[in-house]
Amino acid sequence: MNDKPITGEKKVFMTGNEVVAWAALAAGAEVMFGYPITPQNEIMHYWTRLAPKYGRKFLQTEDELSAGFTLIGGVLAGKKAFTATAGPGNVLMQEPMSMAEAMRIPTVAVIQQRGGPSTATVIYSQQEVNLTCFGGNGEGLRVVYSTSSHQELFDYTIKAFNTAWKYRFPTFVLADGYQAKMRESLVIYDPFEKMEMVEPEPFVGKPGTPGVDRKPAHLRNAYSVEEELYEALSKDIADYEKAVPELVEHESFNTEESELLVIAHGVVYRSAAMAVKELAEEGRKVGYFRPITLRPFPQEQLKEAARKAKQILVVESAYGQLYRLVRENLYGADIPLKTMFMPGVGITPEEVREKCVALLDGKEA
């Protein structure tokens, strides 16, 4: 049995779903729990092909509730475990993720967004931003990485395991059906050769007899009184806030020179970046800001990037889910916010360009 799925670096040509399976394998994930749903199925197809070759496990559960809760069980027993889902499956996944959030259980979930509400199309969508960042009956103490390429899918799936285990907040890789099915080349590598990988540890079943050699683990998220919950939650919120500066990631371009700042994330950012770079080369005063972490949101970085902007354009394949994050994080800035909302459909560079030109030329208010 092989131990290392990848040694050194290797250039490959894959679809996004396969990339996720390889990344989880490379990161040392030991077990995947999941329930089939388009457009993430190939993650499971490839994980189940690869897992036995490397001594890894898989369980196809009865639904996403079970996928999430068996995932929690696997993590509690000390395994690097993960799941993947989409759309209505992500809705069901919110219950176990709420438990993970409340009990600081380091889960990793890959979300391949699809059209909504409820069940719908399976390619273009950025409509699971609200759900993934803030789903569940809690405060959204999660980490959400929005990827835009296969290289990022690989890098951030690996990173998600480290983030989850280091900070102990549920961690999500948020992509979409397009990234899932798209084909492009990337470099896969053994992360153990490149970076420090955070090792998992068990929450239950540690050596010794509980009550005799050690204290028993009594894990819960039920509390008797509001004050008790408040105390526990306040500690978690403080931990989260403390981690924010270490967690936030973004990318920006030409913000010093730009009068128009375009904000987009995920695969839509790719279109936006192409359009903005083309316009900038033509001498137009335009730049972009792309949050990589949607949760926590790179607030300070956005404020800095927007300092010179006279107007901002938010572009997304959703009806204002990124926009709400931007508005909240730019509170107090006196800059007009323009929008390009295309819920559940794709956005081309040409479309972004056209909108930018109209805004720059003052032809659109």
Place this chain on the structure above:
Amino acid sequence: MVEILPKMPKSWNPESKPHKFCPGCGHGLVLKALGQAIDELGIQDRVVFGCDIGCSLLSWDFFNVDTVQTHHGRTTPVMVGIKRANPNLVVVAYMGDGGGYAIGSQHLVNAATRNEKITCILVNNTNYAMTGGQMAPTTMPGQKTETTPYGRDVEETGYPMLGPEMVAAITREGAYAARGSVAKFAQLKKYIKKALENQMAGRGFSFVEALSTCPTNWRTNAAQTWQFIEETMTKYFPLGEFKVPEGKED
């Protein structure tokens, strides 16, 4: 010679005693049977106990064993995940009739079908006690609850669920399914112990339903409580083993 057992099982957590169940509640007896079984099998160091939402939640610090309180109905999958990740552990999913037969029934059915090597103990007290006495999947025909104020109408809401019979029907050789009662403690303990041993032997899914008392919501005195569990309930929910691995019959 009669062996005198200690009053409190060794695997119990003395710091959380006296426990928090109502007077006359059967949970304490089910957990005593489980505690004694853990002691006798010498597995306190490798049991992971999972408790559901509902009255079973009150057992979250009941034992000196590693314990996870989960969400309503979700104890079975959490224990499945733990067991699969570390097969050396002995996992117990402890739940009420709502958690096992209603909101989490898909997990029970599928864990049984997959022959997961876990032990489920389900407490049947014919109502949702913690939320104030509503109808449960196990509420008896004609029984009054807060959501069946005129008595459970089986035309409207069906008949009580027969869990161990269902588990026996959907599992293959290696599984264990039984129904005990807190009114027959020695038998209940024997079933629970067999269910744990079955998991430890790696044979298969092990399920014990425990008929239990809820005088608080039944609004019964001691005699009436005993009469309800021993006579009324057992007419519908027969005690006994419904599936026993080969060679493990009494």
Place this chain on the structure above:
Amino acid sequence: MLSHQKLPPRIVEAYVGEYASGKSENAINRALDLARLGRKVTLVDLDLVEPFYTLRPIKKELQELGIDVLAWETGQTFGLGETGNILKPEVRWVLRRQGDIILDVGYGVGGVRVLNLIEGAWEDPDLRIYAVINIARPFNSTVEEVVEYVKTLGRVDGLINNSHLGNQTDLEFIQEGARIVAAAAKVLGIPVIATAVADDLAGFKGERDCLGHPIRVLHRFMPHAFW
């Protein structure tokens, strides 16, 4: 270039292979090349694991280029693979059609067993099954992997070297693919049918690769198979 003289009167080819190995691209280009010679060609979508993804969006475009395409159209489907209408009924009888038949088979554990769904496939004397190999694909990157993988497919009559890295492909990579595919073909006892090269790859317009396999020039359709 293809010429009439060398070709049999009826061509039936099934393109199989690893996920994203370039099956559809090779099948489409083969169909179009044959059509350009004035032949009647039917291209068939036989991807049952990931239906609707490759040929559906470009069906009309391909038909305008002179081939008949048996694939669902967007308006005929519901939920794009979320529902049950995967196999188009007329696909079952496609070998009764006149002219050349090019079958674009999807990936999946079934391998070439998918041809069981086509009436008369195994009795068809003209059927050739070609596995498309891209050595940039993880399960296909060494001679041993290619051999092992092709064996899992079932009957395969030839290999096509389709090694590429998308728009980062270079000549050396294609030639390396040719070497690996040729070595695997030798072990398997089947021929290498061709090396496929994208038409935007400047400087590689020869008729043969480094090992003398014929070159098939591919015009890439997948990048604008915009779902």
